[in-house]
Amino acid sequence: MNLADFGAGNQELKQLLSMAAHWQKLNACLKRALPANLHDYFQVACVREGCLVVLAHHSMAAARLRMVLPAVLPQLQQIDARITTSRVKVQPVAAKKPVIKQAKLSITARQALAQSARAVSHHPDLARALQHLSEKDG
Secondary structure (H helix, E strand, O other), X not given: OOHHHHHOOOHHHHHHHHHHHHHHHHHHHHHHHOOHXXXXXXXXXXXXXXXXXXXXXXXXXXXXXXXXXXXXXXXXXXXXXXXXXXXXXXXXXXXXXXXXOOOOOOHHHHHHHHHHHHHOOOOHHHHHHHHHHHOOOO
């Protein structure tokens, strides 16, 4: 499905898609102009009162961006003429919470594991492991 076709009937959606494309274009232009080792550590946030705001994920990336952004402004101004200055803000990426697995075995599954443990008694380690699984609280 082409999003442009989808948004053709709805003016707000069309405007939203246009804005998203604009930000993607600015972000892509900035990534092309900057060293590859910085690409994963920043993103364009907005243009506010002529100032391009770029979010850096940590202070080292922010320092590097502050040094090189002024040289890149002419390229960005070709995409958005409103841009006259740039500003870098540090906004660390939120740490992902560890995933806590909460799988539960049904009574039927535990009974099948116990039966399998008895069936493979000639493999003591496997039988012990299956028996241990069958005894886990469901």
